Amino acid sequence: MSTPNETRLDSAFTRHVFEGGFADPVMDSQAVFRRVMNALAEPGTIADLAGFVSPPAPLLQATAAILLTLADYDTPVWFEKPENNDDAIGWMSFHTGAPRTADVSRASFAVLEKASPVEAWAKFPIGTSDYPDRSATLILPVASLVGGEPLKLTGPGIETQTMITPVGLPEGFVAAMAENRAAYPLGLDVLLVCGGEAIGLPRTTRIEEA
């Protein structure tokens, strides 16, 4: 298996879509799933998803590991900037068989860009009152998961309250998530990612500026 650095070098010359998947698809996807499951069951904890995959840029390790673990032919994946993600989409398609959709209302997973405009999130499926589970999971990259302004999280999975300090959230993120929370049980579930790490913010989590 190539290291991330080699992959980056190679992709300058070739459309590097075949290498860099799970070395052991069964065990690696299980390990990543358990970490993602814990991240969503205990919002605010940082899941370490690094080292499982070496995706082509600009796909992050965490995003790539989540897609390889959860996406397949049943789950259309929407990319916010498909024009920048040729290699990433090819890599995802090769490794998961998941279709890339241009139709935001069909997205099971959405691979967002940093500072993604939250106004556009209203177009994602949030489920129906009969089937609130038929909703999109957003994968939102941030500059860092720690070191920023503190946000207070409360809700299921959190004993009393917990703090996260991500850097580089989109403008209006807290208000957008409050609106998302208000629509409960409908809503979007968000995974903040940075490099090989992720924080889960399911729709039940209340987020406040501390």
Place this chain on the structure above:
Amino acid sequence: MTLPEYNFAYLDEQTKRMIRRAILKGIAIPGYQVPFASREMPMPYGWGTGGVQVTAAILGPDDVLKVIDQGADDTTNAVSIRAFFAKTANVATTTKTADATVIQTRHRIPEAPLSAGQVIVYQVPIPEPLRFLEPRETETRVMHGLEEYGLIHVKLYEDIAQHGHIATTYAYPVKVEDRYVMDPSPIPKFDNPKMNGSPALQLFGAGREKRIYALPPFTNVVSLDFEDHPFEVQKFKQPCALCNATGVYLDEVVTDDRGGRMYVCSDTDHCETRREEGHHGAGLPISGAQTAKEDAA
């Protein structure tokens, strides 16, 4: 190299992904029943195929698995499911609640408190708490969507009207995070309070009914009741005959054909641990004559 006859933990990877996605949505919407494409398992429906599929989807090589059936580690269902995963996933198994990372259960929550990081997987026969009140799935979906739970309160009220108290003793409905009414699976209502604010992740699988639902740790779970008829758990007159434990759920064991019986812990691990610690119960069964006298009193 000979190819293995089945995938790790029996299920194929696409099935696991589908179940995993259902589990994540279940965690995001506590108490809501997520439909999933339940598979045929090499055991009959009613033997815990839902729980087995959930366990298979989460289980990893480092997990330590405990399986209980009505609290016991040594009954047929528990032994066969434990053996199933020992064979198909080669995981370590245990009977000790504290040592387990994943606990699959049929109708009990262990007496020993669960801890953070543990996952408990419930086998669920009928996941829909409104099913016996409204047989149509289309209707119960709408009722959950509209948070229309009057019917279930009427059912509990009818209990009071007929029996003077809420006579539901197992699968006692709960409300999760003040939103969804959920069937806690047929655990005795004695165990309901353990669900509230548990530090462990609780997952529920119903194989025949094709539903998965979940309670993240520290989720608010309230048993339905009325102000003048508050929720109460079962109480037992005597301690466990083997380990003298009180405040635990006891099984009645009939010991002869003249009404003799003894009451012992339903949680075998809890009982064994206590006896190893030196606790002793009365041991002998209560004789038929004595119980008859007690019943008459």
